[in-house]
Amino acid sequence: MLRSACVVLLGLVAVTSAGEYAVGVEGVLMCNGQPYGDAKVRIYEVDTLHDDKLAQTFSSSDGHFRLGGHQSELGGITAKLNIYHKCEMPAWKRILPICYYKATFPIPKRYIQSGNTPNEFYNVQTIELSMHAKGYDCINLIR
Template sequence: MLLLRQICLLLFAVFYLIDARTQSVAVKGRLLCGTAPARNVRVKLYDEDAGVDPDDQLDAGYSDANGNFQLSGHTSELTNIDVVFKVYHDCDDGIKPGSRKLKFKIPNSYVTDSATPKKTFDIGVLNLETVFKDEERELIVTMKKKRRSHRYQDFLDILP
């Protein structure tokens, strides 16, 4: 029975490596907090996976001094990737713990079958004062130091 299980896992791994295809996506936009640019707002691009396959972070960064951001990334999957753009911010949030967390689905028409995106989804200007219907909160953020750039990268989102 153990041998049969190992053979099945090996066949699955070979099938996955052979049939997986590289897919990429890019998103850009501008963030405001009221009429002012939302500076240094954390943004992430993910491929959300169902089941036991963990979500793949495609890219992460921060908005610039004008509130602008641009993210892009790629991953290999058997099926079409389901890309979401996440924003973590404290605009119009008072003294509540954690950050407000927004999530937007990127249209499949912006996913490219290559390591480099051919199109960029322009999400436009988002005013973060808006209260979105499915808004969540992120209560704990763990920081991880990158070796080369000595910048900090967030890698743990406790709440989905």
């Protein structure tokens, strides 16, 4: 009985000591010098086993995006920005319309803040998608 109470108490301490952390990113996407709209843009909290999606949006027709999210976690979070796009994708790869190139960018720790809402957004400026390494992703199917 005492052992069960200790386990419950430790669990409550862990939950109540978890902090809320927020992160936001903004920027512009280009493909060969032209604004790139409708790219899927996501912020993930990086974990050892499974990364947690914190926020998602799509770039506007002029290439702009802005998104923010938050996560409750013990000891802080590490975050990354994933961009799913078809910039310079050869026609033969477009046969599977569910597959995208994926560009990943780490988000500096200084843009991860305490709370539910980011106060300062990480401005990645302009990202020219044709200039970045292209991983291939067919898993992130859901819009």
